[in-house]
Amino acid sequence: MNSWEPGSEKLSYGDMEVEMIKTLKGKISVLFLSLVLLIAVVGITASVNLFNLSGAIDGLMIANYRSINAASKMAEAIERQDSAALTYINVDVKKGRELFTANNEEFLKWYEVDVNNVTEKGERDLVQSLKSSYTNYVNLFLDLQEIRSRSGVEAANEFYNSKMTPEFTNTKEDLRKLSLINEKAMFESKDLATENAKKSMYLVLGISLFAIVGGYAISRFFTNRFLQPITSLTQTMKLIKAGDLNKQADIRTRDEIGELSVEFNNMTRRLQQYEQSTLGQLLIEKNKSLAIVKSISDPLIVLDTDYRIILVNNAFERIFNVAEDVFLNRHFLEGIRNGEVFDFISGTFKSGDETQRKIFYISGNSGNYYFNVIVTTVKDSNANLSGMIVLFQNVTQLKEVEKIRTDFIATISHEFKTPLTSIIMGTDVLQEEGMGRLNDDQRQFIQAIREDSERLSKLVNDLLELTRIESGKAVFKFGEYAIDDIIECAVKPFYQLAQQQEKNLYFSCEDDIPHVIADFEKITWVLNNLISNALKYTEVGDEIVVNAEEKGDMVYITVKDSGRGIPEEFTDKIFEKFVQVRDGDFEARGTGLGLAVVKEIIEAHNGEIWCESELDVGSSFIFTLDIAGKEQNR
16 A cells, blocks of 8 residues: 655655646646636637628628718719709709709718728729719709700700700719629628638637547546545545444545545544544443434424434434435425425524424325424523424324314204204294194293294304314405495394394494405304394493404404493403303303304404403404405415
8 A cells, every 4th residue: 555644755656746736726727727728729719710700891891881872872862963953944943953952962972971981993983983974964054054044945955955964874874883893892892701701610610629629538537537536535435434444545646635535544543542432432322312312203303503404213204204314414395395384493493482382284204194393492501592303293193083073063063953943943833823823821932942942053053163164164255345344234234133122233434444355254244243242231222333443454343332341350261162251140141152253263364353341331342354465374
């Protein structure tokens, strides 16, 4: 085995390194410099050829095009002048003179452009000839004016045909030749540019191909040479990981890899010493603790402050199909793709609370589970948060028992509805004396049966509604509604009953109160229940007021009465199931389920409900609803 220690002057590995390139950084720098030089050669060659091609294109598109355009404009101007001469002779003297003069200025403007843009052989002679012929043409128009005024129209037409027309033709011919010579030059420049473009393309492609092949060969050669010591060191690490602490890494170079190999060999020697020290006992104790954690029957996971997985137990791996060696040091969401659980964990960590718990419904590898997720934060010696322990208590069986209870109540309630309906219908038939006349005692007895049947029917309906809400089967149709429309719909059926009982019932809402997010039917049912209770527990002359007002980002709806009030110890309990107010002479008139259903409905709307009451003064039932437009988190 060849070896080298830092500080030695010579390497006993042979002539394998150039003295000037000793470090891995230097080798990589030389490799990249070679590649950069190849890229620079390709770039400079492409730039030079593009510059030459750009010059050819400039000659093609600028100078010759300017001359052709000027010749075209001059041709248009002299044609309009010729038309102006005819107009001057035969139609309108003034209009013809003005038109001729205006186009004369136009012709001279473009002539100056062409004079200053002479680039081709023979073009200057054509420009001089054009100047001579056009000057003669303008002078002939001056003579035409004199002939027209002195000798008349016929003499002017004869002068136009014999003198001006030939000079007009000569000028047009000069303009044609001027355009032709520039067009010819443009095509020649085009051919030259095309040829240069082809040559440039072949040259750049050739150099690029050479750069690609050469760069790949250079990088492959040096990469293999650089990675060979790393590969050898990796194999040694695997052997040491397997338990062979006596293995030493070969030291092949004097660069950073060589230094790493030396330090690695030092580390393995220290590991041997450590294994024989008392610290090894601590590792044994740690392994015992780890074994206990692994054996816990409920899933457990340990996270650091960045929510990376530090440890999972066997139950967690089995239920969530997560392999610890695969997801170790990865983010929690890579192991469990459940945003609700992650939000709960991160919320607990950010709040700084020591422990929080919440029940979640989670799909696992072997089925669906209900877990009571308990998040416990871990603090270091300085009371800083250093991680989290998340325990998933399996409460699926308890939830199943609860479901059985709920289904049982729902089934029994459904079974009660049919006979109750028959009893109520039977009492109606008897009360209407459809089966014979009744005496007073019979009528009172049947009325008592009907009242008890109605009370039991309401209890069954409340049980069914509560069961549907608790089981999640109740369908809520949320939408944007005006709260005054909901209140009016709820209050309207009770106006006549309030009048019969000589009680005052009315409602009021703030102006321009915003719409709310609600299930119209369910909130109407809530208000019906609260108003019905208020009518039960108020006396003649009392008032019942339904009010709505905006506070912050919520709408507060209040059902207030001036009745007998509720004892203070019952203001919180009345929202529990089957709780009735019984205090002294206070008469209980309900099933104890209505307000429990009301609370479930309001909480399903992301709202709250509570009671404020004072004996012999009255009670207020207040609940909140979200304003439309506010982000909902249902």
